[in-house]
Amino acid sequence: MSDPQSPASHPGPDRPTGTFTVKRGLAEMLRGGVIMDVVDATQAKVAEDAGAVAVMALERVPADIRRDGGVARMSDPALIEGIQAAVTVPVMAKARIGHFAEAQVLASLGVDYIDESEVLTPADESHHIDKWPFEIPFVCGATNLGEALRRISEGAAMIRSKGEAGTGNIVEAVRHLRAVLGDIRKITQADSAELFGWAKQLSAPIGLVQEIADTGRLPVPLFCAGGIATPADASLVMQLGAEAVFVGSGIFKSADPAKMARAIVEATAHYADADLVAKVSTGLGAAMPGQEIQAIDVHLADRGW
């Protein structure tokens, strides 16, 4: 049988692409997996070999962005294309908060997900990107439920915590997950009148609050990002209710990246199995150096609103 021509390049009216269902659908398929930050094709191969469900292409991992200072922008398209050519798993890339032109460039490159990320320097002080017109899905960070619902109302199809990237310190991501999931648990106990109070308090659309009350979960998958440095960190956030994990500096700033990557993949898949987490945590060498949150100058989670 001959190869089909790429049928999807000619979507008909009866065959819509870029719907919210397919955007959220890819996030659903990544659940239980690890998305790894990579800065070149070699790292991307290491990540894929270790079982990453996707890679995030960027020029510098957050620890280096933090160290170098200056304005952090979208990556060079050549770097992203090199990574796309190197792996078969989905490739994500970051645009600055509010920088819809960077997002348009990433869409033109055909990345699989765009991260509107506080790790880069924000381009707009009061507007996130209107994500609805894009065919490519977006993931956005959130420190609490209101922020998560505002991003979803702008079209985000995946939410992640905004743990302090590049610190190797999980405490902020834990705070964000507990804030989001704790409020969801309270909303499921609220009566219908109280939901309007919740919408006001969260500065979020009532429809999304009502959806949470009905389903007991965020309308899109909730992943953890920021500060994961060990397999036990991954197990912790998965047990708290994260549905997958992003690992940034934690892999390629560790002593043995391939081994650390593999161990975090196993610990994420089997997060409730302490015997297995113990086994994969053994003999990994040094994790990335960590930082106290009080010791850092720039708090990335304060970017965005």
Next chain:
Amino acid sequence: MTIGVLALQGDVREHVAAFCDLGEDVTLVRRPEDLEGVDGIVLPGGESTTVSMLLDSSGLFDPLDAALAAGLPAFGTCAGMILLATEVLDGRSDQRRFGVIDLTVRRNGYGRQRASFECDLDVPGLGGPPGVPLHAVFIRAPVVEAVGGGVEVVARLPTGGGLAATGPVVDGEPTGPVVAARQGSVLATAFHPELTADRRLHRRFVEMVKERAGERRS
């Protein structure tokens, strides 16, 4: 009767919910011992290379391979179809597969995420109200490029909208690629029936598991 859902990575919860809707008992399969007492296994959507690796490291690949070879009914969606197929194109060279349904599939054959799509399918063989199509969600889906002789085609993509015609000509109309297929006790779809509310494919799988259980008793 218990349906096992492979729970190493992917959209496990949606499959569990679908079988619970149908009143079936469901158990999650993460380790070899979880296969005990399972009458049918579901391989959900996810990243097939990751799941392949986790099947090896969890020690599940070999016992599941043996159970499938002995006739354990299986239902694979998207990544699950890739794991069940006999031939995988554009996979990783170390990617494992069970090879229990005679299909040649090309991983991500429709393209990257921007090519992911929704579509109504004609599924005359699935029952339900006549003429009601099955709404299907394709996410970085595999393309079925070849189908073996013993395989029953359950659904094809409709033609139109510029689709490449890769199926036979029926009533003078070319048909699209196969997107759902069955061979013996194995059912596989390139799309995600677990993401929509139509339970016809899950019900079909439950019937297959019951048929198989009946055969084993007699």
